[in-house]
Amino acid sequence: MRSSIHLTAREQRITWELLELLHSSLDLHEVLRGAYGALCKLVPADHGALCVSLPGDPTAYDWAVADLPPELFAGYAELAPHDFVRSAVIAQPNVVLRDSEMLPRTAIERSVMFRRSRELGMRLEQAMAVLLAVEPGWHGGITLYRDRRRPFSDRDRALLQHLAPSIAAATRLCRRFGDSMQRGDALEAALRREGMEVVVVAPPASLLARSAGAEALLERWFAPVERSAGALPAPLARALGAVAAAPAPGAHAAPWVRHTSGGELRVDFVPFLERGRTLWVVELREGAVAATPGPWRGQLTDRQIEVAERVLRGWDNALIAEDLGCAPATVKKHLQRVYDALGVPSRTALMAQAAQRG
Numbered sequence: 001m002r003s004s005i006h007l008t009a010r011e012q013r014i015t016w017e018l019l020e021l022l023h024s025s026l027d028l029h030e031v032l033r034g035a036y037g038a039l040c041k042l043v044p045a046d047h048g049a050l051c052v053s054l055p056g057d058p059t060a061y062d063w064a065v066a067d068l069p070p071e072l073f074a075g076y077a078e079l080a081p082h083d084f085v086r087s088a089v090i091a092q093p094n095v096v097l098r099d100s101e102m103l104p105r106t107a108i109e110r111s112v113m114f115r116r117s118r119e120l121g122m123r124l125e126q127a128m129a130v131l132l133a134v135e136p137g138w139h140g141g142i143t144l145y146r147d148r149r150r151p152f153s154d155r156d157r158a159l160l161q162h163l164a165p166s167i168a169a170a171t172r173l174c175r176r177f178g179d180s181m182q183r184g185d186a187l188e189a190a191l192r193r194e195g196m197e198v199v200v201v202a203p204p205a206s207l208l209a210r211s212a213g214a215e216a217l218l219e220r221w222f223a224p225v226e227r228s229a230g231a232l233p234a235p236l237a238r239a240l241g242a243v244a245a246a247p248a249p250g251a252h253a254a255p256w257v258r259h260t261s262g263g264e265l266r267v268d269f270v271p272f273l274e275r276g277r278t279l280w281v282v283e284l285r286e287g288a289v290a291a292t293p294g295p296w297r298g299q300l301t302d303r304q305i306e307v308a309e310r311v312l313r314g315w316d317n318a319l320i321a322e323d324l325g326c327a328p329a330t331v332k333k334h335l336q337r338v339y340d341a342l343g344v345p346s347r348t349a350l351m352a353q354a355a356q357r358g
Contacts, residue, residue, distance in 0.1 A: 005162045014041045022170035032064035043156045045144035052140045069120045082112035085129050093133035096161040098152050128152040132168040140171045173270050201280045205237035221265045243269045299341045307334040
């Protein structure tokens with residue numbers, strides 16, 4: 001979820017400070033500690049915790065910020081199943097929740113987590129948290145606490161929701177490239193990630209380094225007229241320019257996507273600092289798109305085929321409507337008729353049928 005919020009001059013200044021901290025290092029602990037300090041200027045809190053999960057154990061965490069008694073973290077693996085904050089945000093990833101949206105007050109006061117904090121001499125009266133579903137297999141988390149009965153406001157929630165995608169993007173960059181970048185082998189680390197090629201770019205479009213398969217991938221997806229030696233293809237250079245010129249450069253942005261009848265290319269731009277200058281890791285992912293089965297053409301109208309093809313690309317109704325020049329409600333009607341004609345109940349079932357018949 002990406003929120004829209006009008007920032008005051010003070011909030012704008014602190015937000016810029018926070019974004020600068022997020023992209024000042026590839027050391028996860030350094031980045032998150034800096035972010036926590038700036039975040040507490042925007043959203044006052046008495047205690048907090050920022051963490052990322054460890055591979056293979058969803059209850060084991062690397063606590064980058066642990067502004068709470070160490071005893072609370074020492075036995076957290078046993079406490080985790082009873083942590084109402086963790087349970088609530090896992091159910092709604094990437095959505096900021098306040099304690100009143102997690103459990104009724106009476107249930108909170110009866111909870112194991114609440115009682116444990118009391119045993120440690122703390123009064124965790126209010127909480128606000130978000131689970132950052134960064135990538136499959138691991139996640140991050142931010143939790144803020146107040147030790148007085150002063151609930152986090154709608155404004156507090158909106159500010160954290162606004163900043164969460166940027167914190168998630170920086171966490172992903174540190175986790176993926178931090179250790180290897182310090183050794184100068186970020187590309188080798190990326191190569192081990194199946195299905196992704198990367199290039200490193202100095203603005204506006206100069207290629208500094210690339211993974212072994214990146215050049216061949218770019219040749220597959222961009223015409224000769226779009227490519228030039230030592231530079232990003234022109235469409236990607238324009239996209240990078242737009243991301244770099246955004247009011248909050250480096251904040252989480254939607255990927256750049258190019259579609260063909262048989263697949264799609266998804267491109268993400270991730271900034272990092274090297275010797276005081278901003279460089280960009282350009283992540284390139286190819287994905288296959290299920291072909292429209294031949295038998296469907298005898299069951300669907302031409303317009304329904306157009307809608308179905310775009311569903312198979314993973315497009316939502318709004319994007320399909322924009323591409324076809326019609327209203328989302330019209331797309332919804334066409335899609336329902338596709339379901340009826342093919343005897344499927346949902347998008348997921350439609351894509352499964354296409355995969356089986358393709």
